[in-house]
Amino acid sequence: MSWPLKIVRIKGHSMLPLIKDGQLFFINQWAYLLRGPATGDVIVFQNPANKTQRLCKRVAAVQGDYLTLLGDNSLDSLDSRSLGQIALKNVIGRVIEW
Amino acid sequence: MKLIETVYAHCDIPCGIYSDHPSQIAADTVVKMNEKIAELGEPPHHSEKEKFLAYHNSLTRMILVKEQHAELCKREILILWTDYFKPAHLEKYPDLHEQIWKACKLASKNKQEINMQTAKELQEAVHEIGHIFSETKK
Numbered sequence: 001m002s003w004p005l006k007i008v009r010i011k012g013h014s015m016l017p018l019i020k021d022g023q024l025f026f027i028n029q030w031a032y033l034l035r036g037p038a039t040g041d042v043i044v045f046q047n048p049a050n051k052t053q054r055l056c057k058r059v060a061a062v063q064g065d066y067l068t069l070l071g072d073n074s075l076d077s078l079d080s081r082s083l084g085q086i087a088l089k090n091v092i093g094r095v096i097e098w
Numbered sequence: 099m100k101l102i103e104t105v106y107a108h109c110d111i112p113c114g115i116y117s118d119h120p121s122q123i124a125a126d127t128v129v130k131m132n133e134k135i136a137e138l139g140e141p142p143h144h145s146e147k148e149k150f151l152a153y154h155n156s157l158t159r160m161i162l163v164k165e166q167h168a169e170l171c172k173r174e175i176l177i178l179w180t181d182y183f184k185p186a187h188l189e190k191y192p193d194l195h196e197q198i199w200k201a202c203k204l205a206s207k208n209k210q211e212i213n214m215q216t217a218k219e220l221q222e223a224v225h226e227i228g229h230i231f232s233e234t235k236k
Contacts, residue, residue: 006103007101007102007103008102008103008104008105009102009103009104009105010104010105010106010107011104011105011106011107012106012107012108013107014107014108015107019107021107024102027105044105053106054103054104054105054106055105055106055107055108056105056106056107057107061166063123063127066123068120068170071107071108077107077108078108080120081173081174081177082116082177082181083117084117084119084120085119085120085123
């Protein structure tokens with residue numbers, strides 16, 4: 001099992017104004033050991049179309065084992081509107097906001 | 099293992115990643131909500147206030163989810179229509195515009211009504227578009 005905390009650099013503009021391009025954040029990789037993601041959580045997940053790529057978005061809806069994920073900057077975001085719903089198994093951790 | 103890993107908060111660039119699944123799941127949810135609303139028993143006339151509140155709370159939530167997913171269904175269909183389907187697809191499936199139009203109209207009708215028949219028509223229309231989408235991927 002991986003360590004709970006990991007440092008990530010988040011690139012891109014789709015999570016503005018919360019996350020600016022290149023900003024560093026901690027993610028909690030144990031956040032969902034006991035419970036699943038909730039609406040409003042900012043998470044890091046594996047891109048189902050490209051397993052080597054990790055993406056960051058906010059949970060807009062939880063439907064069973066699937067999440068609808070949207071960028072806060074909805075006018076400029078590649079998210080569930082194009083990617084479709086994301087399976088829970090692709091979730092890596094929750095971004096710790098400050 | 100890198101100390102700092104890069105994660106992407108991607109912008110809406112044309113990535114070529116499309117799926118018919120979100121519209122199908124949304125249409126399935128509309129059917130399910132109609133089913134649950136039909137099963138929801140209204141409390142007898144002289145029931146306690148709490149029972150009425152619980153009933154209205156459940157009914158309101160189910161209608162809200164039906165409304166949201168009918169809207170989501172329409173949006174997902176429109177993404178395929180505007181961003182994915184190309185003129186070559188239309189040549190092969192000349193009814194595509196008509197089918198998209200019909201499915202979007204049905205999504206709107208499902209917002210207006212509580213009607214299992216309309217919900218199943220939406221599910222079928224979305225399924226047909228999904229079938230065309232899958233065929234174009236072969």
